[in-house]
Amino acid sequence: MSQESTHTLIQQAIEELEQLKANVSGRVCTPGDPHYAREVSAFNLRSQIRPAFVVAAETPEDVQIAVRFAAAHGLAVGVLSTGHHAFPPQTSHGAVLVTTRTMRTVRIDAATASARVGAGALWSDVVGPAQRYGLAPLNGSSAGVGVVGYTLGGGLSPVLGRAYGWAADHVRAIDVVTADGELRHVTAQSDPALFWGLRGGGSNLGIVTSLELDLFPVTTFYGGGIFHPAEHAESVLHAYRQVVENAPDELTVSVALLNFPPIPEVPELLRGRFTVHVRVAYLGSDAEAEELIAPLRAVGAPLADTVGRRGYDTFAEVHQDPTEPAPYEDRSVLLTELTPEAVAAVLERVGPASGSAVTVLEIRHLAGALSREARLPSAAGARDAAFLVWGATVGPPEVVDAGTEDMNTLLKDLTPWSTGRLYQNFTSREAVASDVFAPDVLARLQRIKQQYDPRNVFRAHNHNIAPTSGPAAR
């Protein structure tokens, strides 16, 4: 759609904005509104989310009204939770953006080992309450990521994923507002196609107002981080290959090369120096764990070692992800194997002697239950991959540009081991749906899109999936 015609549609919608404001319980903001900046703010400060209007939904009815309003005016719709995922700016320009920050209700049902979470819930809202019943969700590494966006994109848990599978595999029911404004309760029985497609297709098919998720009986694990100095980098990566080669599904180990600048926001241990961060999580006895990870300790004296028995609610200590928004650009690749040649490429491009500007390069071990077919199949996950390599460069534009160039070169070097597709939750801004989904999966998603959103209303803040009858939005 041309900029001119979008402008005309927005002008027509503005005339009815007072009516929209009167109908919803949440706030409606336009770019001049003092609340607008907060509503469109994102974790990645390089995101430029500039919709025509924001509806800060407080209830599923607000979401329905917003979707009907946008559809009636021919405007695109997007949904934003925490903004942990960045998309190109044009994907939200001129759109109606539904934000879900206040829809954070969480209900734990110990009898059925499940959680029902609202659209805006963060993992920090779920883990503590679930632990009170001795249960844990398949959350990611960061407590501040949104449950719904994470789960619909696959959901790779660095503590429980290899043992139990993708978070998307453990969704019981989805309440979703589709493009016709209907609020549907979707299960594998009620609507198998939509249930399959939402887990992967996500915000292309509707706005989820709540999810019902499986919980697992986990209260503690053996885990934490080992921080090695730069000179151990090569030995650590080779020890890592050895450890993961025979790892049981209960063991998850990832490695991150950290290259933080000397700024006060960075913990003293990591400030202004290159470090190698080994992240460990094991769901068995301490003695077994110590034997399994021994090669990673044997490479030499670490700078710090926090690995030990810990409560599940300290999961965020394993990866120690940043909690404050920052400007960054990321790139990723899925690998079928981590060969010595692949390790050499990583060290050459972003290792301690490379002079690279990349801030974080992490290698996560997948496989285990993550490679097995789910009981309730979905469009999500990366089942043919054994490793995820993800790199991000944080900082001012010139640093980000230099680091991104290094990452692009590294990705080219890793092509021989690439699965050829990306893991949806770790895609860069430029990625498109065909980078994520296999052709048959994408074709099926397009047919579901055609059925539920033939006019491609849900085309903002996502990797757009085109209905079979038309092109994707970019």
Ligand SMILES: Cc1cc2nc3c(=O)[nH]c(=O)nc-3n(C[C@H](O)[C@H](O)[C@H](O)COP(=O)(O)OP(=O)(O)OC[C@H]3O[C@@H](n4cnc5c(N)ncnc54)[C@H](O)[C@@H]3O)c2cc1C
């Ligand atoms: C520090 C950090 C750590 C991370 N760790 C992990 C990890 O361990 N494992 C992992 O798998 N991923 C991880 N991620 C990636 C993260 O899961 C994705 O970026 C995810 O998309 C974030 O979801 P969000 O809702 O928080 O973000 P948003 O940017 O708000 O949303 C992301 C996508 O989900 C859609 N969405 C959000 N809410 C809804 C809704 N109610 N209905 C329909 N669609 C919706 C949005 O439209 C958008 O397309 C991490 C990201 C960061 C920055």
